[in-house]
Amino acid sequence: MNARVEHTDVGAYALGLLEDDDRLAFEEHLSLCPACREELTELSGVAIALTGMGPVEEDPPPSHQGEGEVIDLLRRKRAADRRTRRGTFVIGVAAAVTLVAGGLAIGTQLGSGDPGAVIAGEHASHLGPAEQFYADGTPINGTGVGGVTGGLVLESKAWGTHAALKLSGIKGPLECELVAVSKSGERKSMTGWSVPPSGYGVPGAPEPALFMHGGSPWQIDQIDKFEVTTSTGKTLLTVDI
Template identity: 40%
Template sequence: PTPLTQPPVPLAQLPTPSVSVRPSPGLLGRLVDEVAVKRAQRKRRGLYLVAAAAVLIIGGPVGVGIATSGGAEPGPAVARERTPAQEFARMPGKIGATDTVTKVSAAIAMEPKAWGTRTALELKNVKGPLKCSLVAVSKTGEQEVVTSWSVPAWGYGIPDSPDENGKKPLYVEGGTAMESNDIDHFEVRTFDGKRLVEVDA
């Protein structure tokens, strides 16, 4: 009698499949380009996510706006960070002072946070070039640098400045670990220790 099944053929004896159609050089080039583009998009997307996470960790979200294109249809909602000037205008509890000697004016807005106090500074009538710091001084005498910046030669907040940028006030944001109730006053100082203006808290 003839067996119903044949013995298996060893793999080595099976015919090797062959490709009868090879992609043209143009198609191959387009495929390679497409793969490169998709890899670049994935890499950019990853960098955007890392940057967005860093912003949320450091400063937290501060605003949301609607982006529009061409004035026709509104685009998707996008996160938009407020400028320091907008933050200053938004924050409550502003206090200000003008030094009688230097004539420098400063106004500070404070916002209590779980980690301390967030600040926004408006500075006027300061001439450069200078490097300055905003220093918080506690009621017990402890001092902490809140933020620092450079003043260019044309200065900030000078009404008769020949430079348009020099006519505008300077706005900077910062933060201190001190609670707002523990702060006695703020000082704007140059890096060499000169006090330009003091603002009581």
């Protein structure tokens, strides 16, 4: 995955907020990442609901209850992040969209002009989709090497198996992928990503763990194990099922 592309960019892409170079880089990543494609499908309804609510202003007027609260959240994030660095705004907006999609229920009249339209769910989750799915499930712990720890939460789908990965104790820079290994020994990549030099869950890392979605066309009973491997062929984590 391109170093400037993050999985959290899917929210900003859904709203059309990425600049041209970031949009092209993300579209290239999107063609290779089934997890981001699935998340983009889930967020498309949110993007449609927010369409027509007006541009994001630096100094917004007072908002009304409901959809205005969402727009104010995006506006405040933009204003704050402009004072830090350019890239942070995109990630912040993506996080706000994820909050709306994952933790808030948008009323069916949102954007219709109905004064009764509201946003429900005061106690919205602050977790991203992959992290929320992992937190809600029953993790299967894996066996790592060199201080790496992690596990998977699995879900059967009509199309195969959906997995949420948690990975910690890993230093970069690395290119990794989550691989499903069938009972017959066949291997299929479920998703891939890059680990920045700061890593995840190690001293100095900004995040305690990496959370990632992945998908396999095989059903769970066809799979023997999952592996997190590097581009050099090293296995960092094995999850037997």
